[in-house]
Amino acid sequence: MTEDVIFTPLKFRNLTVKNRIFRSNISGRFDNEDGSLTQTRINWECKFAAGDIGAIISSYVPVLMEGRIIAGYATIHRDDFIPLWQRLGEAVHQYGCKYILQLSHSGRQMDLPGVHNYYRPTLSSTSRKESLHGFLCRAASKAEIEQLVNAFAAGAWRAREAGLDGVELHAANGYLFTQFLSSGINDRTDEYGGSLQNRARFLLEVIRAIRARVGRDFHLQVKLSAVDRNNVIPWEKKGNVLADTIEIAKWCESEGADAIHVSTGSLFPHPLNPPGDFSFETIAITYDAMISSGVDAFRNFLLFRYRLLRPIFRWIWFRMKKGLPIEGVSLEEARAIKANVSVPVLNTGGYQTASFIREGIASGAFDGVAIARSLVANNDLLQQWRMGRDSPERPCTYCNKCLLNAPKNPMGCYELARFPSREAMIDELMTIYATRATLNLPPVHRPPVPAPAPVPAPAPAPVSAQPMSVP
């Protein structure tokens, strides 16, 4: 019997992963408002590590508080968070699973700004508001770009100091890097805008800075959107095409990237990422959490909330999906990129069929796949494959209710049909909180008590004293 390619190790320049399956970046609001991670996050990641995943790509870890997407996600902007991330790494490593920290900055794509960011527009390549929700932003100055570059380098350094296994630059799906890379978004006229080379400058500077900070022997991969398809809102420009992204991937490789992770779309969410359905019933009850985040968000809420208006958004959203598969939605783009780089290529997009993945690897489309939703639905997906199933018994339906619950509710599978009951679904959602609390008593700080001030002696009352009046 030949060895199943899925379970063969994938060797990167600086990292070997035990199999070809990566948990793609996905998370919930598990962490503290200050960006420190919690036991819940460790529990969350361990669920996947226990499922025999080769490596976990952390969800979206901002390198700065002003680059959060959703408040309540752990950050890596402070050195004193290193021990926390270290603890997470140790937990995952127990299962022989690698942990790759995804370094990110929201740019203008900030869904829930949190108390730190309410008062300021986010930095971006542009001052034009985001197209879907109307998030506001301001074009970063060159000095600010330099600070951003340094923040990424510092984030990578912290990841390495925490003993994690590598970092991924989230240069896909509409976040800050995409905002620089995309010809549909970047309207700068300086050396960070215009030509593809100029638009890629910020990303390449970050890679260079990370390499300068952490050296050549720390794993660094870059997640790119193969095709922008930026015209989700019909009057927006289309943005980068595959040929642009192939060039960018080649430049990343030459600047020292160890792998390319291929996704699609210059927004998140995007009709093609994550591919699948769009549950108006879900978004109608969760999107209210985002109404105050963007100047067009209330409009969207109305489009989601009212049945008569839904066809408008349905047309906008579903017109791009026509004729495209869900599983392997960007497989051919990954193949094209892999043909042009020599580092391994990962691909994401609805994977959950073992034979399909095997064929993708065998045919040279990619070297491994990153999976999020199908692993959320079936933490034991790999075990099921090992047992001989090609696809899981209760597969992910690509309903995307996990995604659409994210603004308000815990991350997890919300496809009721996959559970025997609603209670069972909620129990499953709550498993990440199941921990014996080790609650510490905060140290008691007693402020020094000042010596009492001398009280002036009352003046002797005049003989014919008036009754005292209270002012």
Added chain:
Amino acid sequence: MNRPERSITATTDPPVTYVELESKRRRRWLLIPVVIALVLLLLGLVAAIAGLIAGKRLLRNNTATYADIVEHFEHGSIGSERSGLPFWIWQALPRLFPEAFGNRLDYRAFGFLYRTDSKGAQEALPIGISKRDYQGVDLVWFNCAVCHTGTFRTSEGAERVMVPGMPSNNLDLYRFIRFILDAGVDERLKPDSLIPAMQAAGADFGFIERKVWQYYVIPRVREGFIERRSRLLPLLAAQSPWGIGRVDTFNPYKLVQMSMPFSAIAPAERNGAADFPSIFQQKPREGMQLHWDGNNPSLAERNLSAALGAGVTAETVDHAAIERVAGWLGELRPPRSPHRVDGAAVERGRALYMTNCAECHGYQGSDRYVFEGAKLGKVDPIATLGTDRGRLDSYTEAFRQRQLAELFAGTRYQFKRFVKTDGYANMPLDGLWLRGPYLHNGSVPTLRALLAAPAQRPVAFLRGSDVIDGSNGGFVSAPCDPARPPPSGFCYDTKLPGNGNGGHLYGTTLAPAQKNDLLAYLLTF
């Protein structure tokens, strides 16, 4: 104990989020277009509501219907009102032109008849006037009854009896039309004087309605009057006044319905005035040559043609209302003659009549009129009859061609049966006692005068009395001098064109006793 002097006050924060700040700025910028949009929306809303109200009003086209057939005949609409005038102007005219109305507030001065209601009060509108709410304005104008309702009294002091279906012997249509046309150009019809007069007559206008009347309704009515006047006045001025109980059927028709210029009417055509006919017992007349000159054998076409004269148009005509009247008239018998006559003379007269007259006119049986006679309802040539040709010549072949081609064209009501004749039709004589003066043009005041040779017939006599003449037949018709017309009644001058009293020599050569016998029999009709 002293209270602490420190006070805590809440501060107003700037907007918490940048999105709010930006939204606030946008709202400020949006304020102007939003206010403009709101104002426009409000104006649009007001306009829409006003439009809706106006639209609803403009779609109105309602008229009363009457269960009672006589009421329907007297006040039911046949669709002529749009050729008429607004009710409130109708009501205001007597106040504005007291000299024309004999200082009365009604239209009796022109011979219109009024019924009294159950409380004894005179009705607002005379017999023959119907009312229709068209586009929110009550309009009034003629129906059949205006020309076909008359009165009689058995003596000067007797009570006046109204008879639906008899020819009007009161209405001076010529004078009424002249008055209306002249009022149109009279400055008393300006809104400044007309509106107060309408209000005095009972109109209750709100501000907007008043403005609508001032700037739309009244100017439109006046324009209509002036236009009608420009068409009709040359004809009316060229004609001698028709007089009470008479109408020129076809000449106004040529000018108004067919927009012919007056110059297109040859002088020989211009004197077509004739008596209003009675319209009793129409059913037996079907197939007879109807109209004085017998130009149409179809009752339906004759009725429709008469309705055009009353003011209906192809668009406004109410066929159902006309047919309802026609159905009733089919069987409507005239009241029995009240004349008391010598039975033996009647019998002698009957014998004379059966020999000399019945062939052409049918005869009065014991209880009903018998519509039998070889020549009954047929046209005798003018050369034979010798009566005045004015009415005959007013209906021309050229006019007939246009009648057939243009009126109700393309509908099932299009005229087909009109013909040009060369004489006058022999009429049934039912209700003869109510039909004086006699001959088609009413040129002979009494039956006795008709049995006299033309030279002996009165040259000028008063029309307009409704006192029946028991010895001569017809109505009391005193002689008069056209040069010195009396204050009331109309002095009919047989010397004027169209008014000639010659011809119809039948019976003129009988001996006086025979004439008395014949007359006795005729008085029973």
